[in-house]
Amino acid sequence: KPKTLDSETFRKDFLNYLAEAYTAEDRLITPAVIKNISMHILNYIMNQRSYVLHPPYTALAGAWFKQELIQDLHKRFDLIGSLGPDIAQAYRSFILRAFQGTKLNQYLTEQCVISFMFDLMGEVRSNWKVLDFECGSGGFLAAAAGHGVPMENMLGIDIDELPFVIAKTYLALYFKK
Numbered sequence: 001k002p003k004t005l006d007s008e009t010f011r012k013d014f015l016n017y018l019a020e021a022y023t024a025e026d027r028l029i030t031p032a033v034i035k036n037i038s039m040h041i042l043n044y045i046m047n048q049r050s051y052v053l054h055p056p057y058t059a060l061a062g063a064w065f066k067q068e069l070i071q072d073l074h075k076r077f078d079l080i081g082s083l084g085p086d087i088a089q090a091y092r093s094f095i096l097r098a099f100q101g102t103k104l105n106q107y108l109t110e111q112c113v114i115s116f117m118f119d120l121m122g123e124v125r126s127n128w129k130v131l132d133f134e135c136g137s138g139g140f141l142a143a144a145a146g147h148g149v150p151m152e153n154m155l156g157i158d159i160d161e162l163p164f165v166i167a168k169t170y171l172a173l174y175f176k177k
Contacts, residue, residue, distance in 0.1 A: 002075060005082035007090035015094045017073055021066040022056065029098045031162050038169040040070070041091075044079060045172050085146070088174035092137055095166055114139045118147060125149075132156040138167030142174050151175055 005014060015037065019029060022036040036056035044051045051057055051074075052067075060066045089111075096110070117140070118124065124147035132140050135156030144154055151171075158164040171177075 002078035002081075004078050005087060007086040009077075010082065010087050011090040011094050014073060014077055014079070015091065017069060021060070021069045034095060034098055035162055035165055038165045041079070041169050042165070042172055044074070045083070045177075048074070048080060083173055083176040085142075085174055088142065088170050091173050092139065092170055095137060095170075109136060109139050111139065114143045118143050126153075128153060130154045134158055134163075135167050136163045138170040138174075141167070141171060145174065151177075 003009075018037050018040060019033060020027075022033050022040070023029065036059075039056050040051070043054045043057070052071075057067070057070065060070075092111075124144065126148040128144075128149050130141065130144045130149055130153060132155070135141060135158050138156060141154050141156050145151060156164075156167055156171075158167065
């Protein structure tokens with residue numbers, strides 16, 4: 001029976017092995033690797049039965065050992081039953097670490113900065129509308145949700161595809177959708 005993931009196991013076992021499957025032989029975490037990890041998680045959340053029919057998994061054709069590694073991960077761990085804010089924060093932490101000290105040309109806002117900004121606003125009301133230009137990893141949107149703003153009242157946009165995919169994955173994990 002697949003094991004439910006806590007945030008530590010998700011970060012150490014699930015994400016690291018998923019990264020290993022999508023890295024090249026140089027084992028560097030590149031923007032393409034981050035995008036593939038994020039797209040894989042999104043595809044799996046949307047339909048766990050057919051994720052093998054969609055990119056980035058299909059791009060591994062010919063690398064059967066990497067495909068087996070991914071399939072084994074999904075057999076060992078219950079990603080769908082583990083979704084929630086803790087898993088989302090572990091994902092965001094993994095992404096932040098991947099961006100630190102690299103030349104990925106991206107910056108994701110640290111959680112302490114997001115908390116500080118929400119503290120400056122004072123009380124956040126559930127009827128507020130939140131528009132986040134350059135939403136990046138979705139940290140401000142998730143913080144708004146944590147303060148009671150429903151997902152229907154939020155919109156995040158970003159000109160760059162990589163942070164948009166990261167934000168979409170982060171929010172899918174966070175909201176279990």
